[in-house]
Amino acid sequence: MAVIDGRAAAVPVLDTCREVVTPEGVALRLPAAGPMPRALAWLIDFMLRMAILVAGSMVVGMLGRGSMGPYLILLFSVFWLYPIAFEVLWGGRTPGKRALGLRVIAANGAPVGWLAAFARNLLRVVDMLPFGYALGLLVSFGDPWGRRIGDMVAGTLVVHDSRTPPPATTPPAEPMAAPVVLLPHEQAALVAFAERAPRLTQARQIELAELGSPWLQARGDTAVQRLYGIANGLLGRRDPGPHGSGQHGSEQHGSEQHGSGQHG
Amino acid sequence: MKQELFVRRHEPEWLALERWLDARGQARKARNERRGWDGIADHEMPARYRRLCQQLALARRRGYSPVLVERLQQIMQRGHSLLYRTPPPRWHVALEFLLSGFPRQVRAERGCMLASLALFALPLVVIFVAIQLKPELASSLFDPLQLAGFENMYDPKDPERKLGRDSETDLAMFGYYIWNNVSIGFRTFASGLLAGLGTVLVLLFNGVSIGGVAGHLQAVGHGDPFWRFVAGHSAPELTAIVIAGGAGLRLGLNLVAPGRRRRIDALVEGGIRGARLCLGVFAMLVFAAFVEAFWSSIAWMPAWIKYSVGAGLWTLVLGWLLLGGRHLGPTGEHDGGAA
Numbered sequence A: 001m002a003v004i005d006g007r008a009a010a011v012p013v014l015d016t017c018r019e020v021v022t023p024e025g026v027a028l029r030l031p032a033a034g035p036m037p038r039a040l041a042w043l044i045d046f047m048l049r050m051a052i053l054v055a056g057s058m059v060v061g062m063l064g065r066g067s068m069g070p071y072l073i074l075l076f077s078v079f080w081l082y083p084i085a086f087e088v089l090w091g092g093r094t095p096g097k098r099a100l101g102l103r104v105i106a107a108n109g110a111p112v113g114w115l116a117a118f119a120r121n122l123l124r125v126v127d128m129l130p131f132g133y134a135l136g137l138l139v140s141f142g143d144p145w146g147r148r149i150g151d152m153v154a155g156t157l158v159v160h161d162s163r164t165p166p167p168a169t170t171p172p173a174e175p176m177a178a179p180v181v182l183l184p185h186e187q188a189a190l191v192a193f194a195e196r197a198p199r200l201t202q203a204r205q206i207e208l209a210e211l212g213s214p215w216l217q218a219r220g221d222t223a224v225q226r227l228y229g230i231a232n233g234l235l236g237r238r239d240p241g242p243h244g245s246g247q248h249g250s251e252q253h254g255s256e257q258h259g260s261g262q263h264g
Numbered sequence B: 001m002k003q004e005l006f007v008r009r010h011e012p013e014w015l016a017l018e019r020w021l022d023a024r025g026q027a028r029k030a031r032n033e034r035r036g037w038d039g040i041a042d043h044e045m046p047a048r049y050r051r052l053c054q055q056l057a058l059a060r061r062r063g064y065s066p067v068l069v070e071r072l073q074q075i076m077q078r079g080h081s082l083l084y085r086t087p088p089p090r091w092h093v094a095l096e097f098l099l100s101g102f103p104r105q106v107r108a109e110r111g112c113m114l115a116s117l118a119l120f121a122l123p124l125v126v127i128f129v130a131i132q133l134k135p136e137l138a139s140s141l142f143d144p145l146q147l148a149g150f151e152n153m154y155d156p157k158d159p160e161r162k163l164g165r166d167s168e169t170d171l172a173m174f175g176y177y178i179w180n181n182v183s184i185g186f187r188t189f190a191s192g193l194l195a196g197l198g199t200v201l202v203l204l205f206n207g208v209s210i211g212g213v214a215g216h217l218q219a220v221g222h223g224d225p226f227w228r229f230v231a232g233h234s235a236p237e238l239t240a241i242v243i244a245g246g247a248g249l250r251l252g253l254n255l256v257a258p259g260r261r262r263r264i265d266a267l268v269e270g271g272i273r274g275a276r277l278c279l280g281v282f283a284m285l286v287f288a289a290f291v292e293a294f295w296s297s298i299a300w301m302p303a304w305i306k307y308s309v310g311a312g313l314w315t316l317v318l319g320w321l322l323l324g325g326r327h328l329g330p331t332g333e334h335d336g337g338a339a
Helices: A006-010 A035-063 A065-089 A096-102 A114-122 A136-141 A149-154 A184-199 A202-216 A222-236 A245-263 B005-022 B027-032 B042-061 B068-081 B093-106 B110-133 B134-141 B144-153 B170-193 B196-219 B223-256 B263-296 B303-324
Strands: A019-021 A027-031 A102-106 A156-160
Touching: A019 B144, A027 B068, A035 A096, A035 A136, A035 A156, A035 B263, A065 A102, A065 A114, A065 B144, A065 B170, A102 A114, A102 A149, A114 A149, A114 B170, A114 B263, A136 A149, A136 B134, A149 A156, A149 B263, A156 B042, A184 A202, A184 A222, A184 B068, A202 A222, B005 B042, B005 B068, B005 B196, B005 B263, B027 B196, B093 B110, B093 B263, B093 B303, B110 B134, B110 B196, B110 B223, B134 B196, B144 B196, B144 B223, B170 B196, B196 B223, B223 B303, B263 B303
Parallel strands: none
Antiparallel strands: A019 A027, A102 A156
């Protein structure tokens, strides 16, 4: 367990990721959500709450005055308990947050607990001051992780739910060595390019690849193919697999069996 | 090591971890599928998880591709949120908190609680006495319409009417008291974040208005129905507001004077302690609402029964707050961290 993530400390990160070093000594990167998606999530929740209250008032209207008491208890629950219950019982998500792909977590990356959810929702009272969450908005603009006051006091954070990444494959190309010596971060950039480029348009791929033209000594589609080849070489792919993804898949499968055989 | 070799070597481990997280990540699902599980054994999970953390650190250090790092980080995040989640609340823990943890926490904040009590009770008593001496003071606190409303609610000439209300049913008032009183309690705490000023204002305002109403009704001769009405629920209700005020003052104090901590750390601590106090305040106010709606309003009950029940509730509440949890030893400044 002695491996320490050296890069995390050395390179300042230029986005809203919060790095939490877990007890295992590895940084967990949590993509904090900004005010805009949170406001939208709140709006969805707000409309849902209004719908519940309208439905409740219709029931009250039908049953007469005797059901005023239950209606007021419903009002209380919708106002105070709705966010708390959803955030604790539904993995940190209210329906609005779920729609926007957000999630409340504790600042150390663990799921949010009862007390923290309770505290952050009670303190909405302060964030709402003087009207329409103005204070909370102002504070969250100043905070590097977009937290409102309630989040700070409760020790919570609203993050974007991580999506399942697409499978990590580079396009098949003859592995080749780079014609120049590449620094580690340049190697990483090349591999990242090869993994993401297939989802870009042809023109954009070429445009990006031609940044390397001076040392690739190629232009257009050839430059793209050469970069793919170099990336494959960097990744250590021996088998070029030039005939499409079918063969590539079987190669993956074979390697898995190889791996498990090695362990067993 | 080249990335491809790294992936090939560890891929089976990751797949097994992902499979475990999919199948056994949720307690309910895990219980249903306990039999017939052939993946990683549950007790091996922490060790497997630490291995994954090491692999992620290696992958980052060696600059492997973002997609791979992202995948490992996701497995790690899922494992982390499973291993470090807060334990689910259990009924006997909740009961224990209510019986001994909450009173201990209140006593641990005795300074703030006493300050809150002073801010609430002093104006109440002062206004009450002042109105007895100069009854016309009441009209400077409330407008004539409000005064007429109070007098009407506690009219001694109408003994059949319910006390303390115009025509609403008990159930409607129960709902109203929960909505209104608990919201006031929560706001009293939360507004402490405005450097304590919000809490101070709420406490002063409530003290003045309650003292004003009581003083006015006493002065115009409607005292008897009023005291019969408030005798029962005053104990849990007033103490709950004072406790919420104390929690708010603690929060404000932690903001203004964090001591030898970072301000944010002091605030987080004050917030969590305040939230625990608010849980107790919530329970007390719901109980008070119940008493207020279904007991206090009964008009035909002889006064001596009402007053003895009121005295009993005061003894019970104060005894609970002062003695609850004594068997666990003395309460200190940093009490109530665990429950």
